[in-house]
Amino acid sequence: MRVLYFIFMVFCYSQIMFAQDFKTPFELSNGLETATYEQGIAFYEKLDAQYEEIKLFTYGSTDIGKPLHLAVFSADKDFDPKSLKAKGKSVFLVINAIHAGEPDGVDASMMLLRDIVQQEKLKKICKNTVFAVIPFYSVGGVLNRNSYSRANQNGPKSYGFRGNGKNYDLNRDFIKMDSENAKTFVQIFHLWQPDIQIDNHVTNGADYQYFMTNILANPALYAPEMADYFKKEFRPDLLNKMKKKNLEMSPYVEMRSNTPDSGLVQNVRSSRFSHTYATQFNTIAMVAETHMLKPFKQRTEATYQLMLSLLEILEKDGVKIQKNRKKSFEYFQKQKTYVLDWKINDKKFEMIDFKGYAAEQIPSKVTGQLRTFYNKSKPYTKKIPYYNVHEAKTTIEKPKMYIIPKVYGNIVKMLEMNNVVVTRLEKAETFKGVYYFIKDYKTVAKPFEGHYLHSDVVVEKKKAEYALQEGDWVVLTNQPNINFIMNVLEPQAPDSYFCWNYFDIILQQKEYYSDYVFEDIAEKLLNENADLKKRFEAKKQQEPEFAKNAKAQLDFIYYNSPHYEPNHLRYPIFRVE
Numbered sequence: 001m002r003v004l005y006f007i008f009m010v011f012c013y014s015q016i017m018f019a020q021d022f023k024t025p026f027e028l029s030n031g032l033e034t035a036t037y038e039q040g041i042a043f044y045e046k047l048d049a050q051y052e053e054i055k056l057f058t059y060g061s062t063d064i065g066k067p068l069h070l071a072v073f074s075a076d077k078d079f080d081p082k083s084l085k086a087k088g089k090s091v092f093l094v095i096n097a098i099h100a101g102e103p104d105g106v107d108a109s110m111m112l113l114r115d116i117v118q119q120e121k122l123k124k125i126c127k128n129t130v131f132a133v134i135p136f137y138s139v140g141g142v143l144n145r146n147s148y149s150r151a152n153q154n155g156p157k158s159y160g161f162r163g164n165g166k167n168y169d170l171n172r173d174f175i176k177m178d179s180e181n182a183k184t185f186v187q188i189f190h191l192w193q194p195d196i197q198i199d200n201h202v203t204n205g206a207d208y209q210y211f212m213t214n215i216l217a218n219p220a221l222y223a224p225e226m227a228d229y230f231k232k233e234f235r236p237d238l239l240n241k242m243k244k245k246n247l248e249m250s251p252y253v254e255m256r257s258n259t260p261d262s263g264l265v266q267n268v269r270s271s272r273f274s275h276t277y278a279t280q281f282n283t284i285a286m287v288a289e290t291h292m293l294k295p296f297k298q299r300t301e302a303t304y305q306l307m308l309s310l311l312e313i314l315e316k317d318g319v320k321i322q323k324n325r326k327k328s329f330e331y332f333q334k335q336k337t338y339v340l341d342w343k344i345n346d347k348k349f350e351m352i353d354f355k356g357y358a359a360e361q362i363p364s365k366v367t368g369q370l371r372t373f374y375n376k377s378k379p380y381t382k383k384i385p386y387y388n389v390h391e392a393k394t395t396i397e398k399p400k401m402y403i404i405p406k407v408y409g410n411i412v413k414m415l416e417m418n419n420v421v422v423t424r425l426e427k428a429e430t431f432k433g434v435y436y437f438i439k440d441y442k443t444v445a446k447p448f449e450g451h452y453l454h455s456d457v458v459v460e461k462k463k464a465e466y467a468l469q470e471g472d473w474v475v476l477t478n479q480p481n482i483n484f485i486m487n488v489l490e491p492q493a494p495d496s497y498f499c500w501n502y503f504d505i506i507l508q509q510k511e512y513y514s515d516y517v518f519e520d521i522a523e524k525l526l527n528e529n530a531d532l533k534k535r536f537e538a539k540k541q542q543e544p545e546f547a548k549n550a551k552a553q554l555d556f557i558y559y560n561s562p563h564y565e566p567n568h569l570r571y572p573i574f575r576v577e
């Protein structure tokens, strides 16, 4: 009996020691510290070595030269995405530390993945769901550890920096793909094709009672059945689950005016952001934003519970979500028009309960001016308006195909990385269609994310013919990822490749004329072209300033002559309509 007791005690002790082996730096510091890059990767390597249901993958590279890791839990011990999809498994993808100063998801994911593999009760929620975690997205940012850059954040003791190794904000990089991180991510995304994706952050801004706020995708971005499921089932289910855990969530606190009392707004977010990017591919995507003023420990626990709730929903609704995703791809493929840009309808809103703190104006001890003070001794719950209805701002008809001239191999590469089928036509053929001419656009005065980003693009369509040359590429629009295609190839889309400067070279005129020589040519042109002469004379009559300006007159003739280069301001991707 004594021997048995001894064996039992040794067993218990070894189990405790074993569990101790998998304690995270977060737990060992009682919620004061976040795992370093080395600690995090070592932790996942250990889980991979110990448990057959966990595998740690490395993919591609990041700007800092290290790969992107992906830790995967698969109850079947099957780690082949294609085979998992064929078996009907759902995929839940987590992005952590894309802003490395906001590490809550890093530690929450380590604990959740461990708990799922170690606790039978939790394992049940991953029977049909594959749980995939990117432990550190901005590896360069994570390695740039400090204790100061998050000036208002309540822990952990030290953390990474918002910019990556090259100072890019990687949550603006999903379309332009300047970073190796983004190029590697899109590979992971299209390989695993997540049904739900979460990107874990910590927010700045106003003070209020919530630990967790969320940026859910704008339902207008989803196909009708998915939007219906999202609004009627997914969102209420998620909010209820968190409420039951005493972790009631608010929408991300973007205020109409200076304080939450003025109402919240769900701002339009284009596809440069992780969740909108994923939504383009019909993934249910969200950004978790814990509140910076709450202690790191509770923030991380809330992130853990949010991911657990999402896993529960996916395990329950996986079949439905997968079916809706499939239908969404079919729906968009059949559409004739596409929305490139959205605006908030500022007349429509719903009233929501908001748990805030009274915002008071008190004299500042630093500046002597009035400052906002959120009075924690005066918590309130009140109804406030939430503006979350979006309507189309720019809608474009789908062409039959786009022709990409052979010199734009870089554009083709980016499309192919995003699972777009780009083809080459065998025989020489001439197509009828249109070119866009860029009539107007705005450009930021200072670089934004390494770019002089354009916006408010105005185009003019001009009918033309395109004689396909050997080496030109064709993008047929009858394909599942058409939403993405339109959003990057149509210059008016806010995150088009045009706006991100991939075609700036067409905005520059290469040849000009010398006035004294062109005088004679201009005279000849007017004499030989009655229509041009008529328009020229009419313009002089109607516009006195023009009639007095010799340069403007020569310009007018030049720009209306064959001497003016046809490619100036011509967006080179041809639309076959």
Ligand SMILES: [Zn+2]
Pocket (backbone or CB within 6 Å): 099, 102, 201, 202
């Ligand atoms: Zn962030």
